[in-house]
Amino acid sequence: MSDPSILLTNDDGxxxxxxxxxxxxxxxxxxxTVVAPHDNQSGVGRTRNSTAVRHDHPWGYSLEGTPADCVAYALCGLGTEFDAVVSGVNDGPNAGNYVVGRSGTVGAGIEAAFLGLPAVAVSAYHAVDFFPQPPEEYDFARPARVGADLLERALATETFDEVDLLNVNAPVDTADPHARITRPTADYDLRVGHDADAVERDLGDGSTAVSLDDSVWPDTEGFENPFPLADDHATRYPHGSDRRAMVEGEVSVSPLTVNHGHAESQSLPGVVDSLDAE
Structure with a gap:
């Protein structure tokens, strides 16, 4: 195989x-070839726009749009036959099925898969600090090497015949981390109206402001660092889950498909048949 043509994007800009x-x-x-958002587009998932503004860049283009916009434009508008799409390195983890679903980094890979190309989404975490923020103070070389090596090896095999997207979370600070195949963790909750700055504030016109606070890790508030509670998380998250791998300072590789699956149900046929009986 000749050198692959790779589209690179991200959601951090x-x-x-x-x-x-x-x-x-x-x-x-x-x-x-780089086609990436003109500015930060974190957390937009697979959001698409019908128009966008393109700017020239030494590496390719920046687009005033979302990561999915960047992928859609590049794959369908540049006239280039790409072999794969890589998204990242995100300056923060994308682990857990709820977070993965709203991630712009992963959303770019999902858009690529729907357009027929394999993708790798790479996110970075710090095994002590959790979020590598501000990103200028961290070295993303290790997650970048993991992502590039994984893409090269996967393209040389039949991996992408069965997998649409590899979602990778790699530590920036762990020397020679072990890599593990994982599944996204199903763990999410929501707190409504408990932020004192927003809870049920009367706007004077009959409307009320409320707070909607995600709880994506147990025993933490918002996006605070969960790793000081690592021992508790280790018992909560089983081996094979993406968050267990992160608690243990490993590289998490979650193979994903994007067709939303097809659930089998023994009871649903009766429910549907009963609609005709009414």
Missing amino acids: IDAPGLASLREELTAVGDV
Whole structure:
């Protein structure tokens, strides 16, 4: 196989240090074209827009749009035959099925898969600090190497015949981390109206402001660091889950499909048949 043609994008914006690190590593794997958001688009999932503004960039283009916009434009508008899409390195983890579902980093990979290309989404975490923030103070070289190496090895096999997207969470600070195949953790809750700054504030027109606070890790508030409670999380999350791998400072690789699956139900046929009986 000749050197693959790789589309690189992210959700932190084209100037993010994680993207620069990943681009450097991917140039050793194939020909890299960057089409990335003009500014930060974190947390937008697979949101798409009908129009976007394109800007020239030394690495390719920046787009005033979402990560999915970038992928859609690049794959369908550049006239380039790409072999794979890589998204990242995100400056924070994307683990757990709820977070994965709203991640712009992963959303770019999902858009690629629907358009017929395999994808790798790479996110970084710090095994002590959790979020590598501010990103300028962290080195994204290790997650970038993991992502580039994983793409190269997967393209050389039949991995992408069965898998649409590899969602990767890699530590920035663990030397020679073990890599583990994982599944996204099903763990999510929501707290409504408990933020003193927003709870049921009367706006004067009959409307009420409420707070909707995600709880994506147990025993933490919002996006605070859950790793000081690592022992508790280790018992909560079984081996094979993406969050257990992160608690143990490993590289989590979750193979995903994007067709939303097809659930079998023994009771549903009776429910549907009963609609005709009414």
